[in-house]
Amino acid sequence: MKTYTRTMNGWWRRNPFYLWYTLREWSSFFLTAYALVLLFGLARLAEGAAQYEAWRASLASPGAVIFHAAAALIVLYHAWTWFKVMHKTLPFLRIGARRVPDSAIFAAGVASSVVLSLLLLWGFA
């Protein structure tokens, strides 16, 4: 029986939902790059003050700041989506006979992120 199979070429452009998904997935390039920046900084730190300071100075370059701004935004989007789908990995949670709504799990995720981020800011300061 002859059938026709369509290609998947450019599938991610076919639907806005897929575009947002792709953005979420491509946040990983930024996150990985950021981890490498940190790893690089750690290496400089191990090499001594001068090397470390050079690395630190490079962070203030416009290119680095633009990269970090983009990375922060995209990882923020990743965080949002992460909490948005978090309930899907969980069994039904119940309080008494009532199911905990998915929106509550999302809210709990966002709230913990906010609290931890503020703690982090406070820790650095």
Add this chain to the structure above:
Amino acid sequence: MNATNGKVIAIECLRYDPQTDDAPHYETYQVPFTDDMSVLQGLQYIKDHLDGSLTFRWSCRMAICGSCGGMVNGVPRLSCETFLRDFYPEGLRVEPLTHFPIQRDLAVDQTDFLVKLRSIKPYIIPEAPKPVTEGTFLQTPQQMDEYYQYSQCINCLLCYAACPQYGLDREFTGPGALALLHRYNADSRDAGKAERMELVNADEGVWGCTLVSYCSEVCPKSIDPARAVNQNKVESTKDYFLRFVAPRRNG
């Protein structure tokens, strides 16, 4: 057909005839319509009055039989509960469910899904045989709630058309079948989880999913198949590590 108040809408349909065509093409039909007409009724109008060779599946026309799924302007929808008025005056494009091979026009080959449905052992595997004379199992509404939403699947395959991972890799068992797998695992009457975990644990099982979750978005019965799949990633992970700690009796 009722009076149409003179409104006409353009429906562009994908056409493919395996007997004569090597690739699909599109054909546009001008269809008079009323505001209560569904896309399915638009297609029926074409078949009855304009071109009897347009091929599509349909049956219940009330969103329960799962026959009439298709892509409407690129989105997987049941054509019986999608209305022409929402596409007026621009018109709409109707295509067969994506990711499936096209048999003819809007009809796709569903065989792959049917094979996968079989592979998940979609039936109660009881702990021990229970004679009918013993009456029903007891199941509280809360126990029922554990699987009930996943039992609502009408096998319309919209979730498969929504899943790029299935499109990219046909080995993936896919959202619909996995949601049904979970439906049985989560049923208090069932004791077949260990058997079904073999599929869950395989590369073809839940691991093809990257939680795009568009399946849950398009599901006409709000089943949330992505949840069933991803809950089973956790189950499979537990199964993977716990077997070292507490091996199952039957290995």
Add this chain to the structure above:
Amino acid sequence: MQIIQSDVIIVGGGGAGLRAAIAASERDSRLRVALVSKVVPMRSHTVAAEGGAAAVTRGDDSLQYHFEDTVSGGDWLCDQQAVEYFVAHAHEELVRLEHWGCPWGRQPDGHVNVRYFGGMKVPRTWYAADRSGFHILHTLFQTSHKYPGIKRYDEYFCVELLVDDGHVRGVLAIEIATGEFVVFEAPSVVFATGGVGRVFRSNTNAGTVTGDGMGLAYRAGVALRDMEFMQYHPTCLLGTGILMTEACRGEGAVLTNKDGYRYLQDYGLGPLDPWPRPKAMELGPRDRLSQAFWHEMKKGRTLETPQGPAVNLDLRHLGAKKIHERLPLIAEAAKTFSGVDCVREPIPVCPGVHYMMGGILTNVRCETTLPGLYAAGECASVGIHGANRLGSNSLTELVVFGRVAGEQAAQFALAAPRRAGSVLRQAQPVADALLGMLRNTEGERLAAVRDEMRLSMEKGAGIYRTQEHLEETCRKLMELRSRYAKGIKLDDRGRAFNTEWLTAIELRNMLEVSQAIAHSALERRESRGSHQRLDHEKRDDVNFLKHSLACRRGDEVPRIDYMPVTITKSSPRARVYGGEGKQVVLT
């Protein structure tokens, strides 16, 4: 032409067909059971059944009550032996469905819950919300995967029953995807092909409900029994025909006319109480409710809408919680297809053709008069529905008699000697004739003939019938048959997935089954159950306490014969509703 050998062929993959296939396979796992269906089983029309399935369950109920409700509901045209078998085996079959995973509604303690339906003394309807048919079908379909003996042939359309020397030899089918003819050969065949509601214009039935099995059996010389009894369901969503289940009323919904008046009290269904009463008002039987609508319409007391006259089905007092728990599909369908939020507004409804009480004549063992041919489900007339089917008896019928048919067919196949001789001799000319349809260069459009048939059936064989209108319909059907014979011109000349061709073949069956309906109705000069004659308003037990049998006579109109009704313990009485029943406590 490919020939596929098996032991039992089941035609139709709905509730009855699947149950028959499982029963045959359980009878002997070595049997090769071929399940042949024109759709993948889960698309079958069982899927659309909503309200539930009846079986005696509660302590205050009894088999006697279920029997009486069924027989009086059927206006004493039921075969009482069949009803006795049915009520006695109903419960075990529903329990079996429960064991197979059907998510029946539960009480808080985990026991199965039951609800009221029309014409019931005591609530006995098991339900899975208002998607009972959907759950039964999927439970059976999914459970059928457990049986390696069942081999499915999805999307094979049966076009002829093959009979040789008075014995069934198999069926001829078209593989839809390729358009190739395939012969399925086996000593026994079960027809579980469903109803024929699509011969009427306004109906609750899926597009597949085209009376295929009835047509094929009829062509093979088996009589169609009680075909004049076509049930109108009183509450269908206006404009679409989508069923608004009787369970709405079972849960407490009321029907009002354009003045907000509960009109059923005017039609022998009262009195109007502040509480629901079993077998009264909205809990009356379907035939009476549909007829009351007709009278309201004649009195000008229905709502006039662009889609025709309607009354209001009012659920508002049930409250959002109960509606969404018990009637989610209704709420969803009313919203999607009519834009009505049934929590806030009443749903506009009107009657629509719903169910064929008659069908292929069988005895209580589902045997037809043709050795080796069995029938079960809506396509069969096993005799439990009489002149009007009680709501929620049909889903139970699918499993009770689906099982009987499967077991009997298996038994027959195990005992049957293998017959020599080729089935192709009969199959080939049929296939050639059908292929000829693809070559017609002249003729009219399929839809034209089909639509004229539907309109004519609705006019002549609707809720109320008269000699004059029935005769006109009979004439029209003959005319349509000869126009069909002259030729239908198809746009689609190919064989692969040619649904236009298949629809044309369906239409052939529909025209013939329509004739059986119209002529049976013409000959029954009385009013009984769903068959109401304005020119013969009374039930006439002297002349018509008997089943009609429509027998095919080639191109002629059918011959209508009669056979006696089996009466075991309930002699005909007046059929009384309303009045004396006690208060209903809705759970």
Add this chain to the structure above:
Amino acid sequence: MKRSNRPIFWSLFGAGGMLSALVGPMLIFITGIAVPLGFLLPRDTMSYERVLAFAQNGFGKLAIFVVIGGFLFHGLHRIYHCLHEVGLPLGHGWMAVFHGLAALGTLVALYLLIVIG
């Protein structure tokens, strides 16, 4: 059917994903924007002395290790999928390669943290 090794990879991916969702955006903001620009936080927040002290402290070592490792495992897991999704023919086996790279980066971090003392 063959049991997949994905649970190992998926756990690491998930742990990194959770960590990056909880603190990722703020961390990037602090180290990449706030401190370098002296915005909200003083520039010397990440002075050599402070960061060295942090990296020599047990808690600090753990934090740096977990952040770099977690982000790498999460990130490279998803990069594998991204490349697969744009059509590169990367079978299931390639997952190990990407996680191997993440493991390599994590080991380098571990080495550096030990070297720093």
